[in-house]
Amino acid sequence: MSVSRRAFIQSTGAVVVYFSLAGCESQDESQARVATTYDNRITIHPDGSVELLMGKVELGQGIGTALAQIAADELGVAFDRIRLVNVDTDFSPDESYTFSSISIQQSGPKVRAAAAKARELMQQSKPAPDSGSEKAVGQSMRRIDIPGKVFGDASFVQDYRSEGMLHARVVRPPAERATLLSIDNTPTEALPGVLKIVRDGNFVAVIAEREGQARAAAVKLRESLEWNTPDDIPETENVHRWLRGAEARVEEIVAESSSDISKTGTSTYSAEYQRPYQAHASISPSAAVALYEQSKLTIWSHAQGMYPLRSAIAHTLAMSEDDVRCVHLEASGCYGHNGADDAACDAAALALQMPGRTIRLQWERADEFLWEPLGPGMSIQIVAALQDDGRIADWQYDLWSCPHASRPRAADSAGHMLYAQHKKNPLSVPEPHSIPQPSGGSDRNSVPLYAFPNVHVNKHFVTDIRVRGSSLRGLGAYGNVFAIESFMDELADTSGADPFEYRERHLKDERALAVLSRLKSEVRWEERPSPGSGVGWGLAFARFKNLSSYLAIVMQLEVDAESNVIRLLKATAVCDAGLVINPDGLKAQIEGGIVQSASWTLKEQVRFSKSSRESRDWNSYPILRFDEIPEIDVVLIDQPEQKSLGVGETAQGPTAAAIANAIFHATTQRLRRLPFTPDRFS
Numbered sequence: 118m119s120v121s122r123r124a125f126i127q128s129t130g131a132v133v134v135y136f137s138l139a140g141c142e143s144q145d146e147s148q149a150r151v152a153t154t155y156d157n158r159i160t161i162h163p164d165g166s167v168e169l170l171m172g173k174v175e176l177g178q179g180i181g182t183a184l185a186q187i188a189a190d191e192l193g194v195a196f197d198r199i200r201l202v203n204v205d206t207d208f209s210p211d212e213s214y215t216f217s218s219i220s221i222q223q224s225g226p227k228v229r230a231a232a233a234k235a236r237e238l239m240q241q242s243k244p245a246p247d248s249g250s251e252k253a254v255g256q257s258m259r260r261i262d263i264p265g266k267v268f269g270d271a272s273f274v275q276d277y278r279s280e281g282m283l284h285a286r287v288v289r290p291p292a293e294r295a296t297l298l299s300i301d302n303t304p305t306e307a308l309p310g311v312l313k314i315v316r317d318g319n320f321v322a323v324i325a326e327r328e329g330q331a332r333a334a335a336v337k338l339r340e341s342l343e344w345n346t347p348d349d350i351p352e353t354e355n356v357h358r359w360l361r362g363a364e365a366r367v368e369e370i371v372a373e374s375s376s377d378i379s380k381t382g383t384s385t386y387s388a389e390y391q392r393p394y395q396a397h398a399s400i401s402p403s404a405a406v407a408l409y410e411q412s413k414l415t416i417w418s419h420a421q422g423m424y425p426l427r428s429a430i431a432h433t434l435a436m437s438e439d440d441v442r443c444v445h446l447e448a449s450g451c452y453g454h455n456g457a458d459d460a461a462c463d464a465a466a467l468a469l470q471m472p473g474r475t476i477r478l479q480w481e482r483a484d485e486f487l488w489e490p491l492g493p494g495m496s497i498q499i500v501a502a503l504q505d506d507g508r509i510a511d512w513q514y515d516l517w518s519c520p521h522a523s524r525p526r527a528a529d530s531a532g533h534m535l536y537a538q539h540k541k542n543p544l545s546v547p548e549p550h551s552i553p554q555p556s557g558g559s560d561r562n563s564v565p566l567y568a569f570p571n572v573h574v575n576k577h578f579v580t581d582i583r584v585r586g587s588s589l590r591g592l593g594a595y596g597n598v599f600a601i602e603s604f605m606d607e608l609a610d611t612s613g614a615d616p617f618e619y620r621e622r623h624l625k626d627e628r629a630l631a632v633l634s635r636l637k638s639e640v641r642w643e644e645r646p647s648p649g650s651g652v653g654w655g656l657a658f659a660r661f662k663n664l665s666s667y668l669a670i671v672m673q674l675e676v677d678a679e680s681n682v683i684r685l686l687k688a689t690a691v692c693d694a695g696l697v698i699n700p701d702g703l704k705a706q707i708e709g710g711i712v713q714s715a716s717w718t719l720k721e722q723v724r725f726s727k728s729s730r731e732s733r734d735w736n737s738y739p740i741l742r743f744d745e746i747p748e749i750d751v752v753l754i755d756q757p758e759q760k761s762l763g764v765g766e767t768a769q770g771p772t773a774a775a776i777a778n779a780i781f782h783a784t785t786q787r788l789r790r791l792p793f794t795p796d797r798f799s
Contacts, residue, residue, distance in 0.1 A: 158210065159188065159235045167194060169228065170202045172212030173220040174421060174445045175262055176452065178765050179702035180220040182261045184228050186253035186698055191232030196253040201261055204423045204445040214422035216588065221698060221761045257701035274419045274446035275404045275479070282475040283312065284328045285467050286335035288321045289488055292346045292729035293585055297321065301341040308334050315470055318541035322467055324476065348727040350583050357391045357496045360517040364581040368551060370560050375570040383502040383510050386611060388604055391790040392495040392596035393722040396732065397589060398740055399450025402480040403460035407468035414441045414468060418461035419448030426458055429525035430465050433537045433544065454524050454587035456480055456489040459535040466536050483733045488535060491723055492589025493519040495559065495596040499604045507612025509623060512569045516597065517577040518559035520549040523587040549580045555664055562594040562770060565601055566660050567623040591766040594661060595714065598770025599777065599791065602657040606778040607787065616656045617642060628693050629667055632754065633658060636669045636691040639752055651675055653783025657774035661767040666694040668707065668767045672775035676783045681795035683719060683780065685747035690768060692751065695759035703764055704751040710768030711749055716741035718773040722792050
């Protein structure tokens with residue numbers, strides 16, 4: 118029987134393009150190489166609508182809209198014909214995690230290639246697509262995900278509801294590494310709606326008919342538990358002293374020497390900078406939904422990687438990966454490794470206890486603060502030698518920090534899951550590992566982009582883990598850029614040089630120089646106020662990971678002379694992110710990064726006692742309020758001939774340093790210990 122291509126396509130009712138793009142692994146992110154191929158699938162329906170299956174998850178950063186723009190242009194169809202399909206391990210391409218500001222860099226070329234193949238098939242078998250469609254790339258198209266959030270659709274996993282769904286709460290230990298000594302179920306079992314109390318080693322949970330009943334039962338159950346709690350956590354004021362003295366291995370990141378500039382006749386300057394432990398502090402606590410039915414476990418989660426999550430959960434529960442399905446649903450806040458993966462594993466474990474019933478697992482606010490992996494503290498020491506003309510002749514950089522990555526990526530790292538650690542037969546917690554350069558972990562952006570003749574960068578990788586830590590947006594880049602750009606400002610002041618000119622003197626990267634030049638003209642730098650006036654302007658610059666987008670920022674602020682309260686006035690940023698897919702979306706990412714970093718820089722610090730985290734709510738862990746956000750102006754330098762570069766984490770480091778430098782300009786005081794609360798002033 119002979120069937121033409123056209124007849125076959127017409128009989129099936131749709132064109133499905135599915136193929137592998139081997140060799141498209143990330144060139145700059147070693148973790149992404151775990152997948153051997155990256156698959157793309159585009160479905161074109163007879164009515165002209167197009168389904169684009171996501172390989173990266175949407176976390177509110179707008180990547181789905183940008184990828185839809187790329188697909189629309191390559192297919193030659195109108196943007197509004199594209200519909201996005203969330204990542205689902207039953208059929209989606211496996212693109213590992215959404216992290217490190219590389220989604221457009223990784224997924225963009227694959228979507229473009231898949232769309233090009235689809236267009237080719239269409240031209241061979243159907244009428245050609247509408248080549249007159251207006252180009253979407255480069256335009257500020259309306260975000261696909263925003264209307265549902267604005268108009269109250271069930272957009273987030275926390276909103277998920279189904280008929281007959283049950284509700285669960287986990288009763289966590291009072292502190293990390295605490296062990297359960299005794300439990301009395303009787304009082305809790307008598308409460309209305311309680312269906313089951315689960316104890317598995319140090320893992321304790323309750324399942325009830327309704328949300329309120331589950332919460333009340335968890336409160337009651339907590340009263341009946343007795344724990345053994347260690348008391349070896351470094352207290353808040355001792356964190357950085359502990360980091361400098363803890364067991365660590367020294368890793369040489371850079372050791373470069375040159376005879377271009379003689380080190381004779383130089384003066385030496387040094388400074389120490391400190392970043393505290395910080396929380397993700399997602400606005401909504403983590404949640405997940407799970408159903409175990411007919412030997413298949415399905416989990417709905419807002420974690421950043423569905424395929425790694427499936428592998429880790431399957432191993433933790435001793436199941437085959439084929440019997441576990443993970444589906445992504447967005448949540449209000451999942452930047453970095455917060456509680457999302459753990460909540461998913463909690464829900465999965467409890468679903469096995471109640472086959473055939475959907476289980477919704479919700480964390481409490483205190484659970485999120487007490488148990489999410491924190492962004493680790495950092496201590497940084499910089500020593501520089503300056504020639505008589507102020508030029509930097511030697512740069513010695515040492516940083517101390519714990520690991521910035523403990524994601525449960527696969528079977529061999531499933532031990533990072535809380536449930537895996539707390540269950541009766543726990544999995545081993547994996548040994549700490551470094552993320553290699555150029556991406557880096559705690560050492561991300563520790564290598565200066567500036568051209569110094571002699572550069573030595575050492576990472577003191579602390580392996581004595583007392584507090585659970587992992588990826589917080591940007592990893593070590595926030596602390597390292599804060600330190601480098603603060604010190605560059607100090608050296609410029611010591612040399613009597615203008616902050617812009619001093620940076621330009623040490624840069625060879627033409628795109629970096631162009632970003633600084635554009636910013637200087639945008640802010641009218643020559644009109645800045647005099648030092649010590651109470652109003653300060655601060656400059657900072659970086660290229661994220663030294664291989665992603667460039668960003669320079671000037672922060673304007675004022676410092677109250679009596680209270681030392683800092684009020685941010687205006688932030689002006691210039692960014693070069695290569696080819697810009699959606700200008701408004703890109704600006705929104707930078708604006709969000711500035712706001713988040715400003716909050717970290719002015720307010721955020723996790724506090725510790727010897728036995729536990731003491732930051733448990735918004736009073737003990739304050740964040741920036743709406744009325745404290747400065748005016749923000751973002752200027753983009755479009756580079757249509759260059760590849761697109763990620764921007765999600767590019768603003769965090771420069772913002773912190775710009776605030777520090779503006780404070781010095783306003784008060785003539787240098788603040789080197791984050792956050793810059795009023796008590797930091799001498």
